[in-house]
Amino acid sequence: MTAKASEPPIVELTNITKCFPENNVWANREVSFAIRAGEIHALVGENGAGKSTTMHILSGALVPDSGSIRVRGVNTRFEHPRDAIEAGIFMIHQHPQFVRELRVWENLMLGIEPRGSFGLINRGEAVDRITELATRYRMPINPKHQVELLASSQLHLAAILGALLRDPQVLILDEPTAPCSDHEVELLFGLLRSLAAQGRALVLITHKLREVFAIADRVTVMRHGAAVAERLIEDTTIEDLSNLMIGEDAQTDGEDLPPTAAESRESGSETIEAERSPLFALQNVSLYEGHFPLLRDVSLTVRAGSIVGITGIRENGLEYLEEVISGSAIPDSGEIIIGDKHISDFSPRRFRQHGIAYVPTDRLIRGASMDSSVQDNLILLRRKRLQRGGVFDRKSLDGFLGELKHQFRITASLQQPLRRLSGGNIQKVILSRELSTGAQVVIFSEPSWGLDFRSKQFVYREIRRLREGGTAIILISADIDEILGLSDEIAVMFKGSIAAVLRGDARTRDKVAEYMLGLEHKLADPLEEAPV
Amino acid sequence: MNRTSPRGSVPAIALALAAAVAVTVVLLIAGSDTPVAAIRAFFFGPFSNTYYFGNMINGVTVLVLTGLGASLAFRAGVFNLGGEGQVYTAAVVTAVAANAAPQLSAAGGIAFALTAGVVAAGIMAGLSGLFRFLWDTDELITSFLIASASIPIIDYMIVGPLNDPASNLLTTPRVPEAFRLLRILPPSRLHIGILLALAAAAITFFLLFYTVRGYEWRLTGLNIAFARYGGINTGMYILFPMLISGALHGLAGAFHVLGTHHAALVGFSAGLGWNGLAVALIGRSHPLGVIPAALVFSYLQAGSRTAILHTEFTFELATIIQAVIFFIITAQHLPRILRRLRLKRDARA
Known part of the structure; x- marks a missing residue:
């Protein structure tokens, strides 16, 4: 080629x-x-x-x-x-559009349905043609599945299949x-x-x-x-x-990429690390769906002024870990310790009260309200401090918003709905809101997804600035480069467990990849590889 | 990219109203032997004298209150489909309370009777909120069921135990004269309740857009996942919106008794709850938008009333016109309502 x-x-x-x-x-x-x-x-x-x-x-x-x-x-x-x-000429959009309630074949054949007798749609032929194409190109797509059931990465494959049907x-x-x-x-x-x-x-x-x-x-x-x-x-x-x-x-x-991990290695953070106070810890946390373990005996400690990167291939528990550490899912066993408090009451509300800020993977639903104004999105966490007697105080509101706009260089008008902003600016709004609380622990999940160069640099700069300021940071990301570039410690997840925590010179692309793929995973005793 | 606006756009609403008027004219022409007179009575009747005009404005009172009730629920992302039964129940409770304490002073009696009606309807809708909060039952269904079940019970009460033997109407006894709200445009039934309804719209507007609770309320309605993520106690914004929505419907029912009819008549509330929903949709669930929406709606209602009185225009035809208006206006919101329901289901899953 x-x-x-x-x-x-x-x-x-x-x-x-x-x-x-x-x-x-x-x-x-x-x-x-x-x-x-x-x-x-x-x-x-x-x-x-x-x-x-x-x-x-x-x-x-x-x-x-x-x-x-x-x-x-x-x-x-x-x-x-x-x-x-x-x-x-056929274009596959960034967010392929499907009718979620319909099956894959119905979506892909829309407008080019093979006809059978009486002009009815020939389902058999439709399904066969797609199956044949999917097999030929080794795409894990079942045409009879409902689109709703597909993972977002599969949607793109399905869209490509749909395009190929039109040759x-x-x-x-x-x-x-x-x-x-x-x-x-x-x-x-x-x-x-x-x-x-x-x-x-x-x-x-x-x-x-x-x-x-x-x-x-x-x-x-x-x-x-x-x-x-x-x-x-x-x-x-x-x-x-x-x-x-x-x-x-x-x-x-x-x-x-963020400037390399070498930078943090040179900073000698390892030597002080043990003395820094732990601000967030998981101890033997497990989460089950029925009897199926989604997370198994996950233990982690995050200290002030350091970044713990958590990575892994999708479907290996990253998303469930995100749910647990943000208070959105209640673990079936194990302990979560924030500061020196053992948490017994799991909800995003409680976690926030304990000083956790959280930039979620799902920005458009959980991380932001697209139909609300930029202003309404920004004040979420400070709403209680911008009021007098339950009524918003114009002065402190303007002061706060002006400060955020300046500090994070938000150029959008405050009154327009968030959905009018570009992806980079939406992430800026989310970031500035979360960082406005001065939280001691900040969770970032896939913070640079879909962002362009400048926006990414901005996000990385902010994360590093926080670390210098003594914040404990958890970075969940499937992007190895991002993890290698930012993390002081790298926890690699495999099949719901932490396969390894890599520190110092062990933080290499090869090591991370090995653990991600389970090549080094000792199935006999997963705990052995998971230092606390 | 083509996106559905969360609330109907102004041109779309205007179009729906225009379509409703057009259908009305067609029905007037088709259903009347004297179409010109019917059209004139329909469109100009409400302005022809103080009686009609005052009654039209009086209709605004009830529609603003029920419209506000529906809007506030919409704003929090919950649905109160039980307005009809809530208005009716409140009316009977108000009538009973007023007649139970004739010895009270005018102010005391009015306050007591109003409170009784408001609390009754508030509890009735609040139950649906509570059930949703406790057991995750769908408030849309339960509010409708509770209200529907209450209607025949109230019918029975008015016809049976609470019936006024002195009247040949199916009605409760009239409330003591001291407790009747001041009429402001005699001989029409327009009473000072209209001022309170307008005040309620202004207060609601302020609470919704200028207070922290209002902010949390709106946010919960627009994106419950986001509200929860932000540490908002979203359970509260399921319970309270239902309670307050019911209370506003209750106020409408209480005003009807203390201001308009001075008694609770059998079946008087037919359509009031649904009309409140229509008004909320025309007014884009905005507390101030509800006022012009109620005016337009009341005008169309008053028009059909004058048309009935002055021509051989039948009551059935008037009902059909109202149904058509309601249908056209809600139809454009159907996708949005379905989307909301979906979001809600997804959020719960």
Whole structure:
């Protein structure tokens, strides 16, 4: 699937311009972009750089103000996604849309249902065709399942299946790896490679430069609505791309990672660690669903001024651990100690009262109220201090909000509903709210999911600033780089237990990966590997 | 991206009202031998004299209160579908209380009778909140069931043990004259309850948007998972909204007895609870939006009343028009209500 620059492109966009007058934004300025058969073309850029706009134009969802689209050398005009699909161009959105109540096959075959006698839908054939495709590409998708039952990473696979049923020549994927664990990313990439090998062209919108180098043949960088550079992957480096993305040489260590763990190693934190007071601890915590253990004998200690990273492959208990340490689930056995208090009363409310702040994985439902205003989202935890006699005090309200806006550089208007904000700004709002309490223990779960470079840097800076200030931090993340870059100690989960806690020089990618995959897991006695 | 607004948009509501009016006109033309007179009576009748006009405004009193009751429940994400029975129960309790203590001073008697009615309806709806809190039963179902069961019981009480032997109507005895609310636009039945209803809207507005409890209330309604995560005692915002929603319905019933009819008539509350829901939906569950919504609704009701009196327009036709209005207005909210129910179910699971 090596791409030859000489091959004529399947699709060529030339000088595409698109302006959104209502926002006064040039979403695309003279963007030119060519897609070649058999090639995986990555499109990178920060949030708002214009990647999605370009791809929406390519997939017929938006009509450009000017510029041309040529498909196999012929000038074409897409007025509707239908037109693009007919031309063999199919886009899979970041959050694939399905009818959750319907089965997978009903969703995927929507509009192209195979017909049987009397024009009725031929269910058998529909299911068979999908099963056959899923088997061929080794996708763990059962067409008879209800979409509701699929994990978010499976939704993307299902969407890709749906696209393949329409046999597209150009497949556009918008951040397909965001909900995937490292293992699932590997599966997905294998699939994408085999699709490219069949001569299809793939466009991959992503934030993650590491992924670009793992899979792409060619990369286009967008910034402020313009395509600033196109490179063959062998001709570029991470530094080169990140400089092009942000347009400044500020970033020296390349990837969208926090500066390495080496930094914290040098700080000599290990030596003092034992003396620092433990602020949060789990002792032999287990959680069951019926007889099935979701968490087994989990023990952890988090001390002031240190970051304990918890990682693992999805379905290995990270999500249940998040529930337990945030007070949302009641463990069946074991102890939770916050400060020096043994907790007997489990609820998010109690945990908050004991001084725990929590940035949840699920930002859109648990972490924020999308239909409430930015202001209503910000004041959640300080509501009781901004009032006099039960009535909000205008002065302290303005003071508090002004301070947050300044400290966290929130530019959004306070009265607009949160759902109008970009993902990065929503996370900023959540973060600033949680940090506004001055909590002694802060739990971050997947804090950088779906964020662009700058927003990620912001989040990492805040986490490190907290550690310096003596906060005890728990970082739950399936992103190994993030865990390696930030954590003083790394707890690796496997099948509901902590397979190992890695400290000091043991914190390496290889070690973490080994424990994640259970290669070092001693099934005979899981406790042996789980130091308290 | 296309998103459903959490509350109906203003143009959508205006469209629904316009559609309702259009259907009304069609029904008037089709159902009447003298369509022009019927239309004139329907649309201009309510303004033709003080009696009709005052009664129309008096209708606003009840609709504002029941509309507020429904809105407050919506705002907390709970549903009170028992307004009908709550209004009715409160009315009878108020009538009984007023007649039980004729020796009280005017102010004392009014306060006593009002309180009795309000408390009765508050408890009635509050029970559904309590059941939800204790056993996670659906308040939408239980409030409806409790209220529906109460209606025939109250019917029986008015026809049977509480019947006024002196009257040839199916009604309780009239309340002592001292306890009757001041009429402000005779000969119509408009009484000072309207001022209290407007005050209730203003107070509700303040509580909902300017106080910490109001903030918690709204947040629980918009996203209960988020409210719980933020340490809000969400159980309280299931119980209290039902209680207060019931209390407001109770106030409507009590005003009806002390201000409008001076007695509880059999079946007088038919439709009042549902109309409150419709008013809440037209008013976008906003305490101040409820006022114009109640005005529009009351105007349409008054129109059908004058049309009945002045033409051969039948009572059934008037009921159909009301049903059509209710249907058109709620239909556009159906997806949202279903979505809310789903969210609620998911939050519980």
